Amino acid sequence: MRIALDAMGGDFAPGPIVAGAVEAVLDREDLITVLVGDRERIEAELEKAPQAPRDRLPIVHAAEAIGMDEKPVEALRKKRDNSISRSWAMMAAGEVQAIVSAGNTGAMVASALFAGAHAKMFLPGVRRPxxxxxxxxxxxxxxIIDVGANMAPKPEDLYQYGLMGSIYAEEILGVTAPRIGILNVGSEEEKGNDLTRGTRKLFEESPWASRFVGNVxxxxxxxxxxxxxxxxxxxGNVLLKAGEGAVDFLFATLREELARLLPEFPVEVGQKIAGSLMNLKRRFEYEEFGGAPLLGIRGACIICHGSSKSRAIKNALRVANLMAADRINAKIVEQLGATLDDAVDAPKS
Amino acid sequence: MRIALDAMGGDFAPGPIVAGAVEAVLDREDLITVLVGDRERIEAELEKAPQAPRDRLPIVHAAEAIGMDEKPVEALRKKRDNSISRSWAMMAAGEVQAIVSAGNTGAMVASALFAGAHAKMFLPGVRRPxxxxxxxxxxxxxxIIDVGANMAPKPEDLYQYGLMGSIYAEEILGVTAPRIGILNVGSEEEKGNDLTRGTRKLFEESPWASRFVGNVxxxxxxxxxxxxxxxxxxxGNVLLKAGEGAVDFLFATLREELARLLPEFPVEVGQKIAGSLMNLKRRFEYEEFGGAPLLGIRGACIICHGSSKSRAIKNALRVANLMAADRINAKIVEQLGATLDDAVDAPKS
Known part of the structure; x- marks a missing residue:
């Protein structure tokens, strides 16, 4: 398996990105991670890891990098030779089977859409990843799908997200027959807006009706x-980021509160509580899943959090490898095909 | 000050609702709380509080109560003599200056809209509370405004929410010159959808531009x-409820984690940690504010959480009293009037 890793993407790139790639290829002998970005800076990071199997860590040079706060479409147009576009071009050309990036999410999605339009990067029947x-x-x-690729979806898009998310939950998270629901402001049928009501109708009339539970x-x-x-x-994007903000705020407040108490406690009590908090916080950080998959494209794509450390990158590579090897895309195509005529007005590919 | 309290609204009504009213009137000698609902059940609760000053706790009978999960509009139509509609009718008639309810939020808002349409319950210039x-x-x-009254607002509505929220933050929360921002998926100007872009434009061209910071x-x-x-x-509604869900989940997980450790610690350590957690959780529950104000109506209205206990009800009555006594509505009308012609296409009242 060959995976393109955007070595320049993320708040701390390329350091922890390259380190994560080294860990990943050491962990899996059949994995080749193509490091995409500034050759000189990537080389410098690789030199810090003498144990790295360099034959499975080829570098593809890209002269430019898109910043985390740059405007996606504008940046993609101005910086033609950037690591994100280069990675997508490699996937479109079949040179890699997956992409991982902790870079600018908007640029990742926009680049996928460009690639989708020009090189048929979307899976057959998929309206929008x-x-x-x-x-x-x-x-x-x-x-939770979608968390930022599609700001103004139609019911047909949400229907497809439900199918794709369900297949992902089954194949990658190991959930048996996962139930699907629409995020809404109440549980009653008529709640929400035209989008939620339209999506509900599509599901109720589809072969997936038995998995569909209505509003959540x-x-x-x-x-x-x-x-x-x-x-x-x-x-979805607001929910994702607000969730992160709430967890950070809660742990900061909790630390303050406990810091006031800890001096009264024996040292080992303090250490145990601190360790316990760290464990708990990790449960909310999802480094184990490495990032968020972009579903609906040919190949696999994982978008990591900008603050990803080497562990998250390693895990993202592991999941990307799993997704690219799995039948997940075949299942998506099969299910969309089986239900397209019934429920979804899909564009002809 | 006379406030109508929906004695039948809330998961545990009327018990904690009536208890909160008793606490509130004992606390403030100038407060009269009109208990609206099933006279017999309210009487039974009042009998449990012999110290209650009955002259300041009059009962107005309403034969029916709208359940927490009932469909708002349908329930309001079917149950004509319900405690929520009765409360709004009293406010429309000038018999009370404020309303407090921990009942069905949708019914509270729909009832306000009905009252608004029929009895001019909206403040002059207000498009929608x-x-x-x-x-x-x-x-x-x-x-955070709006969290559930208006599912499909226009930029002009959001502009008004910014003004009203700002005046509330200043007058009731004591924040000096609060800054206003639009919840969005990124900080860049062009992010989001037509609603966020349109609202941004209104603010930038308004007298409130200096308080406006763009996207959040x-x-x-x-x-x-x-x-x-x-x-x-x-x-806003998804955000509010997901935030509650996240806090509950986090504290449940934290309790589990600490329960595993606590047996190893001395008893007093465990007690202190438990007390500390309780303090912290309370910070997230906002019982001190009692609930969420519905802004933009004549008089004051506080919508409390369905699970409100007597303390939350007491505080909601305190805040409703404050709001009804304050210049907050006068300021809203003044500011809307001053900026209406410039920025907002308001309906003529």
């Missing part, structure tokens, strides 16, 4: 009774 | 640099 984020719940990990309220997400929650990219 | 929720942040409480991302909410965050009611 969606980003699936993994959230924790009382029942284990759940999928924000507070029920973490219960985990519904393992695939679909929503438009605007709501 | 909005619900303001109070969130915690590193800088103190912030206002989900993860920045809790930083508190922006004290008034505006969004459509769908996103």
């Amino acid at each position: 969606g980003i699936a984020a993994i959230f924790p719940s009382h029942q284990g990990p759940i999928v 309220e924000g507070r029920d997400i973490y219960e985990g009774h519904v393992r695939v929650v679909i929503c438009d990219g605007f709501v | 909005g619900i303001a929720a109070i969130f915690p942040s590193h800088q103190g409480p912030i206002v 991302e989900g993860r920045d909410i809790y930083e508190g640099h922006v004290r008034v965050v505006i969004c459509d009611g769908f996103v």
Whole structure:
């Protein structure tokens, strides 16, 4: 398996990105990670890891890098030779089977859309790819899709997100027959807006009706009774980032509160509590899943958090490898094909 | 001051609702709380509080109560003599200056809209009332508006929510010149959708431009640099409920984690940690603000959480009293009037 890794993407790139690639290829002998970016800087990082199997860490030079805060479309147009576009071009050419990046999410998606338009990067029948984020719940990990690829989806898009998210939950997260719900402001049928009502109708008339549970309220997400929650990219993105903000705020407040108490406790008590908090915070960071898959494209693509450290990158490469090797895309095509005529007005490819 | 309290609204009504009313009137000698609902059941609760000043706790009978999960409009139509409609009718008739309810939020808003249409319950110039929720942040409480009154607002609505939220933050939360931002998926100007772009334009061309900071991302909410965050009611409602769900999930996980450790610790350590957690959780529950004000109506209205206990009801009555007594509505009318012609296409009243 060959995976393109955007070595320049992320708040701390290329250091932890290259380190994660080294860890990943050491872990899996059949994995080749193509490091895409500034050759000189990547070489410098690789020199810090003498144990690295260089034959499975080829470098593809890209002269430019898109910053985390740059405007995606503008940056892609101005910086033609950037590491993200280069990675997508390699996937379009069949030179890699997957892409991983902790860089500018907007640029990753826009580049996929460009590649999709020009080189048929979308899976047959897919209207528009969606980003699936993994959230924790009382029942284990759940999928929320879309969290930022599609700001103004149609019911048909959300229907496809439900199918794709469900297949991802089954194949990659190991959930049996995951239930699908629409994120909404209430559980009653007529709640929400035209998008939620239209999507509901599509599901109820589809072969997936038995997996579809209707509306899910924000507070029920973490219960985990519904393992695939679909929503438009605007709501999903706000939810994802607000969730991160809430967890950070809560842990900061908790640390303050405990810091006031800890001096009164024996040292080993303090250490145990601190360790316990760290464990807990990790459960919310999802480094184990490495990032959010962009579903609906040929090949596999994982978008990592900008602050990803080597562990997250390593895990993203592991999941990308799994996705590219798995039947997940074949299943998506099969299911979309089987239900397209019934429920979805898909563009002809 | 006379406030109508929906004695039948809430998961545990009427018990904690009536208890909160008793506490509130004992606390403030100038407060009269009209208990609206099933006279017999309210009497039974009042009998449990012999210290209650019955002259300041009059009962207005309503034969029916709208359930927490009932469809709002349908329920309002079917149950004509319900405690929510009765409360709004009293406010429309000038018999009370404020309303408090922990009941069905949708029914509260729909009833306000009906009252608004029929009895001019909206403040002059207000297009549509909005619900303001109070969130915690590193800088103190912030206002998020709208969290569920208006599922498909126009930029003009969001503009008004910014003004009203800002005045609320200043007058009731004591924030000096609160900054206003639009909840969005990125900080760049062109991010988001037509609603966010349109609202941005209105603010930039308005007399409030100096308070307006542009876009706020989900993860920045809790930083508190922006004290008034505006969004459509769908996103706001999802955000509010997902935030509750996240906090519940996090504390449940934290309790599990600490329960594993606690047996190893001395008893007093465990007690202190438990107390500390309780304090922290309370910071996220906002019982001190009692609930979310519905802004833009004549009089004051506080919508409390369905699970409100007597303390939350007491505080909601205190805040409703404050709002009804304050110049907040006069300021809203003044500011809308001053800026209406410039920026907002308001309906003529």
